[in-house]
Amino acid sequence: MGEVIVITSGKGGVGKTTTTANIGTALALEGKRTVLIDADIGLRNLDVVMGLENRIVYDLVDVVEGVCRMKQALIRDKRFNCLYLLPAAQTRDKNAVTPAQMQKLCEDLRDQFDFILIDCPAGIEQGFKNAIAGADKAVVVTMPEVSAVRDADRIIGLLASNELTNPQLIINRLRMDMVKRGDMMNIDDTIDILGVDLLGVVPDDEEIIVSSNRGEPVVTGNSSSAGQAYRNIAKRLLGEKIPLLNMDTEETFIDRLRNLFTVKNKKRTWKG
Amino acid sequence: MLDFFRFFSKEDNKSKDIAKERLQLVLIHDRANVSPRFLDMVKGDIAKVISNYMEIDEKGFDIRLSRVGQEEDKYTSALIANIPIKRVKNMGKNNG
Structure with missing residues (x-):
C-alpha cells in the first residue's frame, strides 16, 4: 500500500512544485514506484518543471469525470524506472473537483505505487482542501522569511484541524x-x-532555475547542493537517518556535531 | 559601510532577531484566531476555577487577546479578562 503525501505551504512561490518534482524523482531513483499529482487546477506547472508538458493528453479532471481511465492520464517519465505524473487541468478551476473525489483518486493509486505525492496549490481555499483530502501525511515547505513562516504556521494549524497533525517541515532556499x-x-x-x-x-541554489529551464529535476545531476539536499530528504522519507547537509553557518562546532546526530524533534504545543 | 556599523551594534539589532520576535508575537494572535473555539475554551476553564472562590457574572465575562506596550516600541501579547464578581464565597476555614 502506497503512502499519500501532500506538499503544501500556504504562500505561493516558496518551492512546492520544485520540491514535489525533486522528492518524487529522488524517490524514483531510489527504486520506489512514485506518482506525482498536480493538484493546482487552472495553474498547472509540475508538468513544465518535470519537462513532460508535451506529453499531456488527459488530466486529473478527466479522470475524476470519467472521460478517461486513470491509466490513460498517467504520463510515464521515460528517464526513470517508475515515475508517473498526473497533470492538472489547465482550463478548469479548482471547483471542478471535490475532496471526496480526490480521496477516491488517491485510494485508486495506492495499489500501484509506493509513493503518491500531491503538489498542493497556494492558498487555503478549495484547492488546498482538495489537495489534502486524500493525504496520509503532509510536508510543509517554507522559506526563512516572515510571510512564508507566518503562512506555514497557518497551514500547520489547518492541517491539524484536518487530522494531519504531525506535518514535517522543509526549509527551502536558505542563504548561508x-x-x-x-x-x-x-x-x-x-x-x-x-x-x-x-x-x-534546501540551500538557495541557482541550479534550481537552470534545471527547471531544462525540465530536468536537479536531483538527476550530482553537482548541486540543492539536489543533494532533496536526495537526502527522499532518503529520510524512506526512514533512513541522514544528517543535515553541512552548511557553513554561524553555528558552533558543538552545534554542528549535535545536528549531525539528531533531527530536531520539537513538538508544537498548541494544535488548532 | 553597513557592515561597519553593524559590527559595533548590539546583537539584538540583527534583522533576523527582529523577524523572529515579530513573528512570535503575530503568531500568538493568528493561532488564537484560527480556531474560534480557542478563547471560549480558555474562558470556560477560567470561569470554572474562579467559580470555586466567587460567584461571577457569566454574561459580563469578557476575555480577549491584546497587544500591550511595555517600553518604547516593545510590545507583548496579553490575555485580558474582565470578570464581574457577584459575591465572594465564604472560605472562612482557609483564613485561619
Missing part, C-alpha cells in the same frame, strides 16, 4: 551568507517558531 550575517532566520529559529519536525533544509 545571510544567516551568517544575522540577516536571515536560521534553521533553529524557524523550527522554534513553528514547532514541527524538520524533514530537511
Whole structure:
C-alpha cells in the first residue's frame, strides 16, 4: 500500500512544485514506484518543471469525470524506472473537483505505487482542501522569511484541524551568507517558531532555475547542493537517518556535531 | 559601510532577531484566531476555577487577546479578562 503525501505551504512561490518534482524523482531513483499529482487546477506547472508538458493528453479532471481511465492520464517519465505524473487541468478551476473525489483518486493509486505525492496549490481555499483530502501525511515547505513562516504556521494549524497533525517541515532556499550575517532566520529559529519536525533544509541554489529551464529535476545531476539536499530528504522519507547537509553557518562546532546526530524533534504545543 | 556599523551594534539589532520576535508575537494572535473555539475554551476553564472562590457574572465575562506596550516600541501579547464578581464565597476555614 502506497503512502499519500501532500506538499503544501500556504504562500505561493516558496518551492512546492520544485520540491514535489525533486522528492518524487529522488524517490524514483531510489527504486520506489512514485506518482506525482498536480493538484493546482487552472495553474498547472509540475508538468513544465518535470519537462513532460508535451506529453499531456488527459488530466486529473478527466479522470475524476470519467472521460478517461486513470491509466490513460498517467504520463510515464521515460528517464526513470517508475515515475508517473498526473497533470492538472489547465482550463478548469479548482471547483471542478471535490475532496471526496480526490480521496477516491488517491485510494485508486495506492495499489500501484509506493509513493503518491500531491503538489498542493497556494492558498487555503478549495484547492488546498482538495489537495489534502486524500493525504496520509503532509510536508510543509517554507522559506526563512516572515510571510512564508507566518503562512506555514497557518497551514500547520489547518492541517491539524484536518487530522494531519504531525506535518514535517522543509526549509527551502536558505542563504548561508545571510544567516551568517544575522540577516536571515536560521534553521533553529524557524523550527522554534513553528514547532514541527524538520524533514530537511534546501540551500538557495541557482541550479534550481537552470534545471527547471531544462525540465530536468536537479536531483538527476550530482553537482548541486540543492539536489543533494532533496536526495537526502527522499532518503529520510524512506526512514533512513541522514544528517543535515553541512552548511557553513554561524553555528558552533558543538552545534554542528549535535545536528549531525539528531533531527530536531520539537513538538508544537498548541494544535488548532 | 553597513557592515561597519553593524559590527559595533548590539546583537539584538540583527534583522533576523527582529523577524523572529515579530513573528512570535503575530503568531500568538493568528493561532488564537484560527480556531474560534480557542478563547471560549480558555474562558470556560477560567470561569470554572474562579467559580470555586466567587460567584461571577457569566454574561459580563469578557476575555480577549491584546497587544500591550511595555517600553518604547516593545510590545507583548496579553490575555485580558474582565470578570464581574457577584459575591465572594465564604472560605472562612482557609483564613485561619
